[in-house]
Amino acid sequence: MQKLLFLALVPAIALAQSLDFETYRTQVEPIFLKKRPSHARCVSCHVAALSRFQLQLLPEGQTAWTPEQSHLNFEAVSQLVNFADVLASPILKHPLAEDAGGDKAHSGGEQFKTREDPDWKTIERWIRSAN
Ligand code: HEC
Numbered sequence: 001m002q003k004l005l006f007l008a009l010v011p012a013i014a015l016a017q018s019l020d021f022e023t024y025r026t027q028v029e030p031i032f033l034k035k036r037p038s039h040a041r042c043v044s045c046h047v048a049a050l051s052r053f054q055l056q057l058l059p060e061g062q063t064a065w066t067p068e069q070s071h072l073n074f075e076a077v078s079q080l081v082n083f084a085d086v087l088a089s090p091i092l093k094h095p096l097a098e099d100a101g102g103d104k105a106h107s108g109g110e111q112f113k114t115r116e117d118p119d120w121k122t123i124e125r126w127i128r129s130a131n
Contacts, residue, residue, distance in 0.1 A: 019130045025070050031119045
């Protein structure tokens with residue numbers, strides 16, 4: 001069983017390396033800091049060990065992550081990408097409204113109402129541009 005699990009993870013790790021870090025840092029990561037109307041910011045919940053989407057702690061008064069912290073965030077987010085079926089990527093599907101094809105329930109709410117949400121599209125574009 002453990003061996004099977006390991007074999008299953010190898011291609012995911014190899015593929016994750018082709019996601020672009022600079023695009024992540026300049027375009028995707030700021031979305032996790034942004035306040036969305038009637039929702040808490042992703043970062044306000046996701047610094048805790050609630051799920052695989054675990055961001056680094058921002059010290060008081062710090063408004064952005066250090067490059068080292070961003071690399072750790074990037075690694076965590078890369079694990080939430082499904083290249084074989086991009087729309088099934090947890091980072092896209094879990095915070096998306098159920099009506100728009102998202103998961104049934106996310107404790108952080110339906111952060112993206114539709115797939116037309118510009119921030120949702122930015123994350124999707126980042127995944128699709130991986131090579
Ligand atoms: C109010 C707190 C809260 C906020 C704000 C929040 N989340 Fe969550 N999120 C959770 C909790 C709790 C879980 C784990 C339980 C669940 O699935 O609901 C979770 C789970 C997830 C998962 C699943 C990770 C996995 O292990 O598969 C993803 C992806 C996610 N959230 C993305 C986001 C994104 C992106 C945002 C911001 C746009 C966001 N969340 C905002 C509380 C929050």
